[in-house]
Amino acid sequence: MSAIPVMPPVLVNISTADCAPFPALLSEDRVLALKHWHSAGLRGTGSISEFLNDWIINANLLKQLCIAETTRELIQQRGAPITAFDVHEPVTPRQVYCTVGNYRSQLVQAALDADDGPHGSRARARRDDTLAAIEARRRDGTPYVCLKGSACISGPYEQLTVGTDMSTLDWEVEVGVVIGRPARNVDVAQALDFIAGYCVVNDITLRDRVFRLDAPKLGTDWLQSKSRRGWLPTGPWLVPTWEIDDPATLHPWLRLNGVLMQDGIASDMIFSIAEQISYLSRQTSLQPGDLICTGTPAGLGSHHGRYLRAGDVVQAGVDGLGSQRVVCTE
Incomplete structure (x- = not known):
């Protein structure tokens, strides 16, 4: 993995062959373990899950560390190159929630692809009906959210196995939202206050x-279709919430073998990130470290008529949140 310049400092979850994954701050191309600031008051610096579980206490101190020029200098002086470590998923959630059908562009594209195709005589009517x-x-509905098993999370640079029985394995780049404190019955206006940070997910x-x-009458099967091992590449890092002024401006994209397949903007969401958090918090209790996958823009493999196969290289990113690189294998 080549060094990737990053400013300002972000959270990473890294390891070596001699130690279990631990959280660190990444600045430019160097990292320094959070345990170096344990004496300053940071808690749970031994693992990313423990650190996020104490996010209420850690957030203010971490913010001050991230904006301090002395922190960057310390990382450059005492840190090590990121290339010396394995980079893991930046969150190990208790629950993973996926919002389905949440980008206007993707729904319109799917409607145009149906029936007589995007250039057929009925295409305009389908487009208009879909927009309506x-x-x-x-106006009257709510987000459609499914659960995805937390065991399917993988790191940002791992391999993805494409079995011989997986001829329709597809991608969905999304903005990942990581919860920072318990949330229940949250109003939309306060919902963003419950976020610890943002990351890339596929x-x-x-x-x-x-x-x-x-069993056609039983509806969707999210276990078979979404929750196998390795089916949620996450990361490469977690960008703290204070670094993102407006999540609606986030720009998710995906390249397959270097070719741009998805290119979206979060403002195209039907239900905003704040609305998704509010909705979820009224159905369940969100906990620190929980991950919300907030929907995907147009450009799926089902549109391109091209699904994943062995040998493919998938680069998925969100401008400002970094990018991941996953190689497909047999």
Whole structure:
């Protein structure tokens, strides 16, 4: 992995062959373990899950560290090159929530691809009907959220196995939102205050397993279609919430073998990040470290007629949050 310049400092979860993963601050191309600031009051510096669990206490101190020029100087002086470490997923959540069908562009594209295609005589009517349905749902509906097993999370530079029975394995680059403190019955206006940070996620999905042919009346099967091991590459790092002025300006993108396949903007979401957090908090209790995958823009493999196969290189990123590189293998 080549060194990647980063400013300002962000959280990474790294390890060596001799130690378990531990949280660190990354600045430019060097890292320094958070345990170096334990005496200054940071808690849970032994693991990323412990650190996020104490986010309420850690956040203010970490913010001061991140904005201090002396912190960058200390990392450059006492830190080590990021290339000396393995980089893991920057969060190990208790729960993973995935918001489905949440970008206007993706829903419109899917509607245009249906029936007689994007250039057929009925395409305009399908587009208009879809836009009308989106606005009706925006006005009267709520987010559609499924659970994805936390065991499927993998690091940002790991391999992805594409089995011979996975001919419709697809990509979905998304803005990942990591919860920083317990949230229940949260108002939309306060929802962003419950975020610890943002990261890149790729919600790998096996399209032909979304609906079970052997049980068509039971609806979607998110276990078979989304939750196998390695089907949520996450990271490379966690950008603290104070570094993102407006999450609606975040720009997710994905390249397959260097070719741009997805290119979106978070303002295209039907339900904003704040609205998703508020909705989830009214259905369940969100806890520190929980991960919300907030939806994907247009440009899925199902649109391009091209799914993942062995040998593919998938680069998924969000401007300002870094990018991941996953190689597909047999």
